[in-house]
Amino acid sequence: MNRIQQLIKGNTKFKSQYFPYFESELIKSIKHGQKPEVLFIGCSDSRVTHDLMLDSKPGDMFILRNVGNFIPPFQADNDFHGSAAAIEYAVSVLQVKDIIVCGHSHCGACKSLYEEIPDDDSLVHIRKWLELGQKAKEFTLRTIQDPNNKEELYRQTERNSILYQVENLFSYPAVKQKVDAGTLKIHGWYYSIETGDIEYYDLVEKKYKPISELKP
Ligand code: ZN
Numbered sequence: 019m020n021r022i023q024q025l026i027k028g029n030t031k032f033k034s035q036y037f038p039y040f041e042s043e044l045i046k047s048i049k050h051g052q053k054p055e056v057l058f059i060g061c062s063d064s065r066v067t068h069d070l071m072l073d074s075k076p077g078d079m080f081i082l083r084n085v086g087n088f089i090p091p092f093q094a095d096n097d098f099h100g101s102a103a104a105i106e107y108a109v110s111v112l113q114v115k116d117i118i119v120c121g122h123s124h125c126g127a128c129k130s131l132y133e134e135i136p137d138d139d140s141l142v143h144i145r146k147w148l149e150l151g152q153k154a155k156e157f158t159l160r161t162i163q164d165p166n167n168k169e170e171l172y173r174q175t176e177r178n179s180i181l182y183q184v185e186n187l188f189s190y191p192a193v194k195q196k197v198d199a200g201t202l203k204i205h206g207w208y209y210s211i212e213t214g215d216i217e218y219y220d221l222v223e224k225k226y227k228p229i230s231e232l233k234p
Contacts, residue, residue: 044077120209158178184204
């Protein structure tokens with residue numbers, strides 16, 4: 019059985035085993051629209067499975083996933099800004115109460131900040147997109163004790179990148195306005211794909227701590 023056949027079988031299992039639990043809520047949401055309270059911004063990495071790792075249900079979270087869970091700074095021009103459009107929609111239309119920027123361990127995007135990207139037309143968008151990780155890379159190289167310890171270098175870059183992406187999030191006028199008004203909270207989370215653990219960034223202690231200690 020190939021992967022597509024497995025996915026088709028998976029849909030049959032979903033319809034019979036899980037869908038009945040959500041059916042009435044979903045029918046209601048068709049009438050009244052979706053009302054997710056959380057915008058989850060995560061990496062496109064196939065091992066980051068937001069609904070599984072948080073046991074969230076259809077309707078719980080509006081999802082934005084892209085390479086590296088990077089957040090481009092606010093730039094009001096005529097270009098196609100998919101990530102910015104998702105942020106705007108979640109904040110200004112859905113009026114989410116929380117935004118989670120969730121990075122993860124063994125992130126290919128963060129690792130590739132240290133690699134040469136071939137000057138090739140097939141990677142033209144990746145090369146540009148990875149510029150959004152440069153600040154995290156530079157900060158990590160300035161502050162790490164042993165840059166030759168690759169494991170430490172990548173893990174710290176992943177954690178530092180989350181903070182720089184959150185900084186970019188504040189360049190969106192609607193985000194800043196709502197955070198200042200106390201109607202929106204921003205969370206920086208770090209997911210370990212090897213353990214399933216999640217840490218959050220504590221703004222007071224300025225360090226990552228286990229999510230179980232977070233008092234929302
Ligand atoms: Zn990633």
